[in-house]
Amino acid sequence: MAKYGFIGTGNMAQAMIKGLLAQGVVPSDIAVASPTTAAKLAQAWGVQALSAQQVIQASDLTVLAFLPNQLADVTANLVFEDQLVVSVLAGVSVDQLVTATGSHQVVRTLPNVNVAINQGVTAFATTTLTVANQAIFHDFSTQLGTAIAVPEAQFAAFSAIAGSGPAYVFKFIAALAKAGVANGLADDLATTIATQTVLGSAQMLAASGQSAQVMQDTVASPGGSTRAGLDDFDQQGFDAVVAHAIRATVEHKHA
Ligand SMILES: NC(=O)c1ccc[n+]([C@@H]2O[C@H](COP(=O)([O-])OP(=O)(O)OC[C@H]3O[C@@H](n4cnc5c(N)ncnc54)[C@H](OP(=O)(O)O)[C@@H]3O)[C@@H](O)[C@H]2O)c1
Known part of the structure; x- marks a missing residue:
């Protein structure tokens, strides 16, 4: 050894x-x-x-x-x-x-x-x-x-995604759990559900061999509630918020 x-x-x-x-x-x-x-x-x-x-x-x-x-x-x-x-x-x-x-x-x-x-x-x-x-x-x-x-x-760039990324995933989990609480779930339960959902989804994506975009479409049937949520993310500019935060991270590391 x-x-x-x-x-x-x-x-x-x-x-x-x-x-x-x-x-x-x-x-x-x-x-x-x-x-x-x-x-x-x-x-x-x-x-x-x-x-x-x-x-x-x-x-x-x-x-x-x-x-x-x-x-x-x-x-x-x-x-x-x-x-x-x-x-x-x-x-x-x-x-x-x-x-x-x-x-x-x-x-x-x-x-x-x-x-x-x-x-x-x-x-x-x-x-x-x-x-x-x-x-x-x-x-x-x-x-x-x-x-x-x-x-x-x-x-x-790697540092912004992989090094800082865990903090950003924790942020998403916290936001997901907070939204669960706002909709009537107990705090602990909402955190457990959000954490396990992110863990299971990442494993599902890694095992699928598919892109994250394709997997979104697989979960969201046309006209369904998940599609309504994804459309709302798009209207609120979710991808742009993430891209902006990553840019801030990369530029900070260069400062
Ligand atoms: N934390 C992260 O997520 C992360 C991610 C990627 C890269 N890094 C890199 O990892 C490195 C360490 O980061 P960290 O977060 O682990 O820092 P940290 O917790 O502040 O640890 C720094 C360590 O350096 C030791 N040290 C101080 N003076 C020393 C000397 N003269 N000889 C030998 N060791 C000495 C300290 O020893 P004592 O404890 O005995 O005082 C301490 O164990 C950094 O270069 C950072 O860029 C960190």
Whole structure:
């Protein structure tokens, strides 16, 4: 089994570690380093807390999971040689990672929080990896969900849909539940119904091989109540609202 290391153990690293543990990676095969949280995770989850340099040495793949503006400081005194480095640092390019680490075995990734339940979608861009490192990264990333090679120029768009997307789906679920309450359902019940409906619909769509547009038409019979609702969404400019919010997200990430 490959050994995985994390330098930085905040929200994203913890989501990834949870996902790996849920897939049966043994805690002692995961090494972590950070000023304070790493020791707590070692106690709580049984992973190994080490210094950052020890993490690199103990791991087949080292994840950089601190804040992007810490890259130069954190890597300044670390020796990576040609270690496989996987970065989750938003906005930090493959070239910048090579410069900072000195490794030529580098993967820039953009995971989303759903990696914690092995349902993440992760964009990645790499240097030319050895065959062995390709296999190590493939095993690592597929344990966390789906990994997709994406040109670096498209990372900002990917981030708006996949990174911020979970928050937007939660917003839709909240709106759906609120509308249920406005129409007489109890709060908890409305939330359960809305959540399960979104979960089941996404699974149905993924299994169907059809487009989301076709699936809408499948559910909405002509002249029926669902069609009336879909027509109302269109009249209210639902697609334009979503497109506007995504644009705001992409432009913010570029700011
Ligand atoms: N959260 C997301 O949904 C998300 C999505 C995509 C990408 N990302 C990227 O993931 C990275 C981490 O984000 P986050 O949300 O997990 O941040 P976070 O919760 O603030 O965690 C930052 C981590 O960096 C650690 N750290 C601080 N100084 C360090 C040092 N000198 N050496 C090693 N570790 C150090 C902190 O350690 P202590 O806890 O011990 O202080 C903390 O564990 C960012 O680069 C972000 O762009 C996050």
